Amino acid sequence: MPLSILKNRPMNNRFLLTVNLFFFLCLKIGAQHQVPIPTPAQLQWQNAELAALVCWDMHVFDGEFYVQKEVRITPVEDYNTFNPENYDMDQWIKAIRDAGFKIAIFTVSHETGFFFHQSNATPYSMKALSWQDGKGDILRDFKASCEKYGILPGVYIGTRWNAYYGIHDFKVQGDSEFSRNRQAYYNRTIEKIVEEIFANYGEWAMVWFDGGAHGPEQGGPDVLSVFEKYQPNGLFYHNLQRADIRWGGSETGTVPYPSWGTFPYRAIGAGESAKKEIGANNFQLLKKGDPDGVYYMPAMSDAPLRGKGGHDWFWEPNREHTIYPLDDLVNMYYNSVGYNTTLIMGLTPDPEGLLPQPDVKRLKEFGDEINRRFSNPIASTSGAGKTINLKLLERQIINQVVVMEDISQGERVRTFELEGKTSKGWRTIFKGSVIGHKFIHVFDDIEVTRMRLVIKSAIGTPKIKKIEVHKN
Known part of the structure; x- marks a missing residue:
C-alpha cells in the first residue's frame, strides 16, 4: 500500500x-419539519378560538320569513326598507367582546347582492339608500368599532349568489353571447368591489367568500390576486387555488374527534367544483382532516346562535325561542375549540340596528361560563419531549384536562395517553391521537396527586404549550 x-x-x-x-x-x-407549518394568520385564527359571524342583509327588513332558495333568485323589491332607526354598531361589537370572542366577521354582502359599503363599482350599495342620505357605510363602522374594542376584523363577501345581477351558483345562466357578456361584466365588477374592500379599509384578519369564489379558470372573477396584493397578512377562505381553513362539515358548531389541522388538498372547492372524496360519507374528510395531509388547513365549526329548533343565520320576527340554551353552547365549545377548531357563532342584528337583548344576554352567559370553567386551573405546566409531568400541590379531585400543543411547529403528536396518579397508582384517563391547538377532555371525578402526558408517537420532538387540570 x-x-x-x-x-x-x-x-x-x-x-x-x-x-x-x-x-x-x-x-x-x-424530521422535525415533516409536518405542515401554519402561517402567522392561521396561528392568529386558532389562538382566537371564538369568532362571531354578524349576518345582515336586505331581507331582514321585509318582515317575512327568510326562504333562502327564493332570496337567491328574487331581487329585493324596495331596498329603502333598510331603515335601522336605533343602529348602534358599538353595541354589536361590545357584546361580542364581552362574551370573550376575539374575531368578528361582517357580511358586507350576501345573496341579495347588496353591498354594505360605499362603492363606486356597483350602484347596489350604501350610496343607493335614503338612510343617512346615502352616505352611511356599515363596513367602515364595523371596522372602526372592532378597532375600538380590540376585536380582530374579518369580512364575508358573497359572490356565488347575487339576485341583483342574476348570478346563480357563480354563473349567469345560459351560453349565449348575452350571458357571456353579463358574466364578464359581473366578474369585472366583483374584482373592483373586492379591491375597494381590500384597499380602502385597512387590514382584515380574515376574508371569507361565501360558498367559495370561482376564479378565472372556472369562468369567475380573479379575487385571489387582489387579496394577495392588498391583504398579504390575512386568512383567505376560499377558492380552488387556496383555502387557509376548511369548513368543519356541518353547521352544528361541532366536529368529531379527532379533527386534524392538516388536509390532503390545497382547497376544498364548492358545489360542482368540490372533489367527491371531500363530500363522501357526510363530509368525514372535512370533519376529521388527515394526519398525513400536506397542507395546514384547520377546520372551523360554525352554527347560528339562533339554531335550536331552527337555523336562523339572519334575523326573523318572533324567533327568540330558537336561541341555543347555555348548556348547548357550552357543549358546542367542548366539541369545537376543545377539538382543535375555531368556533364561529352566527349573530344577527334586528331591523332596528341592534343585536337583540335576548341574544346579547345569552352570549354574555356563555362567555362567563367558559371563563368560570377554565380561567383558574388547579395546576398547569408545559414542556417538550415524550413525557410531561404535572404535580398538584395536594391530592385533589379533577374532572377536566386541557392540553395545548405548540402548533407553531406543526402538529407533531400522533398518539398520546393521559394518566393520573391515584392512591392505587397510575391510571389511564384517555388515549388519543391529535392534540393540536387545544384538546379538552372531560371525565368522571378522580382524585390524583399527579397528571402526566405520555406521548406514544410523534414526528420530531413534541412541544406542549400547556397542560392544565380543572374541577368543574
Missing part, C-alpha cells in the same frame, strides 16, 4: 465521519 494512502487514512476517516454527521443532522432537522 502506498505510503501516501496510509498517511491520508486518518484524514479520510475524519472526513467521512464529518460527512456522515452532517447528513445525520440534516435528516434529524428534516
